[in-house]
Amino acid sequence: MDDDSRTKRWERRTEVPLGTASLLYLAAYAVHVLALGLSGAGQALCLAVLLAAWVLFALDYAVRWRLSGDGARFVRTHWLDTLVLLLPLLRPLRVVRVYEAVLHRRGRPRLTLHARVIVYAGLSVALLGFAGALAVYQQEHAEPGATIRTFGDAVWWTCATLATVGYGDVSPVTPLGRLVAVGLMACGLALLGAVTGSFSSWLLQVFSREEEPTRDGPGDSEGPPGK
Amino acid sequence: MDDDSRTKRWERRTEVPLGTASLLYLAAYAVHVLALGLSGAGQALCLAVLLAAWVLFALDYAVRWRLSGDGARFVRTHWLDTLVLLLPLLRPLRVVRVYEAVLHRRGRPRLTLHARVIVYAGLSVALLGFAGALAVYQQEHAEPGATIRTFGDAVWWTCATLATVGYGDVSPVTPLGRLVAVGLMACGLALLGAVTGSFSSWLLQVFSREEEPTRDGPGDSEGPPGK
């Protein structure tokens, strides 16, 4: 239990710096991809931020590995962390946890379960979609024969993909762009399933709660009974 | 509780006028968008109706804010009302509530939970889809290179989007049209999730209810036993 609490303390202390590093990573990647007219120094700065953030993530992974006391099992039991280390664009998803932790520290009451799933899944879809649109735009925009030519196209394509609508007016043509697209489909489907499922079960809950007052008793809607 | 009951009384009194104003708003917007050959006076009338309805919505929002007794918290706890105030095309969704209130006042028995979710979500999808088709048509029809050229195209595109089919034979090309499309995807997905979920759970319920009579006893299908 000592190891556990040390791991927990580590996680509590590092979550805000690591969350900030995640957002910096995403921002630096966005600038790197979108700011085509950036000078060489600007590009170098972006790459430096990307590298520094990634080193931070690797350090955090290493420290948590050592604190866990597990051997090679850690890689498998924490496969999500391992995957995020290899694909740091998924890192900003951690911000969702930081957001909750910050809310919690300020003593805010927790949201209801459904609201939390919707907020977290919505936030995750937004971050994931932004990262995916950046990655697809980077792969596609200079390709001959590509239909995704501006970042706006990439965002539009991402929305149509995450909603599983898939118009096909624009779509990736390069192998790497298509690989990102498949990842986006898989993650997006799972997260959207969570949003849709929670929303519909919340709707059902709301409707059944609305039904109760009419059974509780008369006079409720006529004004307070004197008390 | 006094505040609450005053809010409730306010809501009960305003729901029919506000519902009518919502439908007028939608109708005026539809005329404004679709009646291209309308004279200047007709267009001015439409805009006057749009503005008057919006002022009514804003007044209702202000009154409910004051009655609630909350300060700035009201904006956050009633974020849905705030959003609807800013995007009045979502307003007609309130008609769904009015419809229920009117049914209730006439002493009609409530529908079962599943039926209500299906009716409300279906009605909401229809109103939302109509408003969305109007907005997309307004943005797109005059754009060079657009594929949505008639209102029929816009309605067809809206249906394919709300069902997440997304043929892509027609699709928006302007940034604003695409923004509306993304909103339509998000709302539509959530509402369709509700419809699909309720329908399938209702189907399961029906099948399990149909199974019971065969267990209850024999002779049920042979005619009444003399009583």
Add this chain to the structure above:
Amino acid sequence: MDDDSRTKRWERRTEVPLGTASLLYLAAYAVHVLALGLSGAGQALCLAVLLAAWVLFALDYAVRWRLSGDGARFVRTHWLDTLVLLLPLLRPLRVVRVYEAVLHRRGRPRLTLHARVIVYAGLSVALLGFAGALAVYQQEHAEPGATIRTFGDAVWWTCATLATVGYGDVSPVTPLGRLVAVGLMACGLALLGAVTGSFSSWLLQVFSREEEPTRDGPGDSEGPPGK
């Protein structure tokens, strides 16, 4: 209860003839649409079968209305029957009920709830899809600029629509074809939601049932303990 039992007796007696009439209706419609080289007499026979079947449906509707003893309320409480009377292509869905009744009469054990929902929804989707493909093909195949030119195209388009995949390589262009398409999307989504929901809950049930034997006791897989 006397009225109820008379209605039930009527339904039991008419279900097989009406089911046969439904299938004849669908077959005659298919021949009417697909057999382009049919002689005038053949076409007249098809139309006669279509009309005769529809008159049967109308008679059944009238008898059940009278037996129910309800007045105008019948139209609303039996809105599904009313809709089916107006759109007789939906009629073959009744075959699903006949299929169950026949199985039941032969003393076959009922399928489990999940299996029944999957079988009925699957059968309904198949019948609905066939009728929809016929209707869309009839509207589209002679239209200039249409992409649905053969019945194979129409079936392929129907499958892509019912699965909400919607490639868009072929899609209807006429207003009536698109109206059928929207109905197909709505029905298909609901029925597919039922299939998907039942299948996934059945999967979960299977997995949880598979888990139990390993808990029940050892030796179960080593052979019978002597009994």
Add this chain to the structure above:
Amino acid sequence: MDDDSRTKRWERRTEVPLGTASLLYLAAYAVHVLALGLSGAGQALCLAVLLAAWVLFALDYAVRWRLSGDGARFVRTHWLDTLVLLLPLLRPLRVVRVYEAVLHRRGRPRLTLHARVIVYAGLSVALLGFAGALAVYQQEHAEPGATIRTFGDAVWWTCATLATVGYGDVSPVTPLGRLVAVGLMACGLALLGAVTGSFSSWLLQVFSREEEPTRDGPGDSEGPPGK
């Protein structure tokens, strides 16, 4: 029960050889389809492996039929096995079972129900998608007017189909290719429904479990209380 245990013993003994044969079948089919420059001898070897594996499957089916002691009923009660015998490309799905059996034999703890459904459905989707992409590629790549010209296109199309996104930038044009596509849509939808459903219910479970510690008691996050 003796028959049952003999069937079980048979299944336990054959699962690893049959699983290996399934993978060999899939591999031989992949080589047969993709290795266009293969010499005549190589092609003959592939066909021999395909035939040998299929004979093994048929033998297994026959033995299990005889062991079951059922007559013609076996074909109906084991319709999934019958279908797999006729469409051996579905055979590799059995590998999913072998994977579980191997894990079980090594004494590994079972995964939780949700994790198992996700892993099995994910694995099945991957195998099914690979087999489907191969079959579609074989039908389409040499067809004039086809848009699926490389195996990469076929895989990309398969992913877009299984996720029900359906861009339509590439899509099958031959009748057989479209038949495979429809099967892929049906199976993919069911399996994806299982993945999405389990993932979202797992998400809900995780969130509700995360909520409990905050109720259990204070001090949990402040360090161990001396024990």
